[in-house]
Amino acid sequence: MKKKNNHLSYAKWGYLFILPFFAAFFIFSLIPLVDTVRYSFYEYYRSGIKEVGPTFIGLENYAELLRSDMIGYAGNTLILWLIGFVPQIVIALLLANWFTDIRIKIRGMQVFKIIIYLPNLIMASAFAMLFFALFSTNGPINSILLSVGMVSEPIDFMGTAFGTRSLIGLMNFLMWFGNTTIMLMAAIMSISPDIFEACELDGCGSVKRFFYITLPLIRPILAYTLITSIIGGLQMFDVPQILTNGQGNPNRTSMTLIMFLNSHLKSRNYGMAGALSVYLFIVSGVLCFFVYRMTNGKDKTGTARAAKKAKGGSKA
Structure with a gap:
């Protein structure tokens, strides 16, 4: 006589708990996404109180965008992203490496973490208004420069392309470098201390340890940081x-x-608007794919070879 299988399956409860997420995603994300792609193939706009369309016109919207100033605005977006991201990742890597180095005794580390993360909590609109007030021709920055005699007349920071782009890049840097630093610190702290101890026993210096041990082992977090930064840069508004x-x-x-x-x-x-959204979606996907492939190769022995290279370099 065969025994009955009394095993209980709880899989249905898992599906039940994730159902609200998929329902919300389908209603608020997937349907608008499909609708945006659909509208990109139609002529659909309003002229005064008159509504034109929707009339199917194929790829005409995409061609019209290429004939417009979209390429120039894409260049502006790239420049503004580079101005903010390059110093952000450099400073974040430097601070993360310092804060996680057990040989450097930093007092009040938690306070420093809070301070560098605080700008991330400020709304971007408030940040922009603050900088607009600080760097206006009648603002405190110009007042200080005039009072100490560094300039003879107020500087119009937002009257030049270099000044405006620099301010935007500075704001993006200040708002996001703290968040990037915290993530990179978490990535470095997850590395086994034994690896660093073995590196020191082999005579590897701080610079070689950073480039040959730390960077290869935190590549997944670096890839995540770069991908999210690219998406955020394309959505800069x-x-x-x-x-x-x-x-x-x-x-x-x-x-x-x-x-x-x-x-x-x-x-x-x-x-x-729908055609431009599709362009942004495609560009984001392509850039993120290339970044992921560059920072997460299929070579599983890369870390070991990097360690050997660092060891060899330290003995040379």
Whole structure:
């Protein structure tokens, strides 16, 4: 006589608990995404009180965008992202390496962590308004420079492309380097101390240890940081929008792709806005794919070879 299988399966409860997420994703993300792609193939806009379309026009919206200033705005977005991201990742790596080095006795480390993370808690709109007030021609920065005799007349920081782009890059750097530092610190602290001890016993210096041991072992977090930064850079909107009053001045050198998209949404040109959204989605996907492949290769022995290289370099 065979015994009955009294094993209970709890899999259905797992599906039940994740059902709300998929329902919300389907309603609020997937359907709008599909609808955006659909509208990108249609002529659909409003002219005054008259509504034109939706009329199917194929790829005409995509071609029209290529004939517009979109490429120039993409260049602006890239420049603004580089100005903010390059110092961000350099400073974050430097601080993360210092804070996690057990040989450096830093007192009050928790206080420093809180301080560098605080700008991330400030809303971007408040940050932009603060910088607008600080660096205006009648602001405190110009007042200080005039009072100490460094300049003879107020500097129009937001009257030049270099000044405006520098301010936007500085704001993005200050808002996000703390978050990046905390993530990189967590990645470095997850590395086994035995690896660093073996590296020191082999005579490897701090610089070689950083480049040949630390960096290869935190590649997944570096890839995540770079990918999220690329997505955030392509979606840059609030800081330049508020700082330049939505105009991208001077001469639209601070106009980003999302500001360009917002202008189409404001004029209710949904077809062009949908096509531009699809362009952004494709560019984000391609860039993230290349970053992931570059930072996460299939070579599983890369860390071991890096350690051998560091060992060999230290003995040379």
